């Protein structure tokens with residue numbers, strides 16, 4: 001069994017990006033600048049955006065965090081997006097999800113200039129991804145592909161089962177694993193809340209990508225020997241014995257499933273850190289595209 005060490009790989013990627021930034025600086029070029037809009041005070045969202053800002057500092061990017069109150073109207077948010085779209089200093093930006101209920105998420109994501117959409121959530125970029133055109137690939141799926149690639153995990157002709165059809169993980173992942181090339185060429189099954197007899201499906205899988213958000217959902221009885229297990233779940237479970245008062249728990253019963261797996265991602269230290277590294281990678285790409293405009 002091999003642990004797919006997202007923490008380590010993400011650090012390697014950050015080092016590679018930092019090298020690129022050094023070269024840009026040596027050439028007198030402006031460094032990439034990422035902005036993040038965060039609406040409200042959700043603890044987990046603030047933690048993630050904080051990690052993104054710190055990651056920018058580490059690789060030498062500029063970053064801007066735009067904090068808006070929980071009562072922000074859709075119009076106000078659209079105005080802020082327009083400002084970032086028109087701000088020549090900003091190469092790329094993200095709107096941290098989820099958004100409060102008074103805001104129509106799809107409408108907001110459609111307002112982002114596709115050339116600055118480093119999350120890859122705009123329908124134009126999602127469509128390009130589905131059509132194998134060059135674009136921003138959403139950071140979490142992109143991170144999973146990168147992990148599979150760097151550990152040379154074989155995907156061709158394998159049966160990949162994706163659990164969860166969210167717009168940011170499950171749906172794009174199901175498209176990407178079935179694309180031509182590596183990592184891809186998989187036969188994909190997308191499962192969700194209406195799937196019947198999920199164990200029958202997961203136990204046939206060569207690769208399982210679980211993006212459900214139900215702690216310890218995937219049990220050893222549900223996976224076959226030597227399966228590849230990618231755990232995208234990151235649920236905070238209350239735990240008074242830990243310093244933060246909670247522990248981050250994945251979708252996978254790691255202790256038991258890891259005994260059967262050929263490769264497995266841990267939580268924390270697996271897919272999460274990769275997400276942040278790939279957001280930086282997309283920002284670097286956005287800087288290059290910006291220069292080309």
Ligand SMILES: Nc1nc(=O)c2c([nH]1)NC[C@@H]1CN(c3ccc(C(=O)N[C@@H](CCC(=O)O)C(=O)O)cc3)C=[N+]21
Pocket residue numbers: 047048051094095096097098119139140234248267268269270271272273275276
């Ligand atoms: N517009 C938008 N883009 C996103 O990419 C986005 C988002 N909204 N909303 C929420 C999800 C979630 N997400 C994570 C990023 C890093 C970790 C991460 O670094 N996790 C650490 C643990 C972090 C901790 O201690 O809380 C780990 O798994 O090792 C997790 C989750 C990005 N998301």
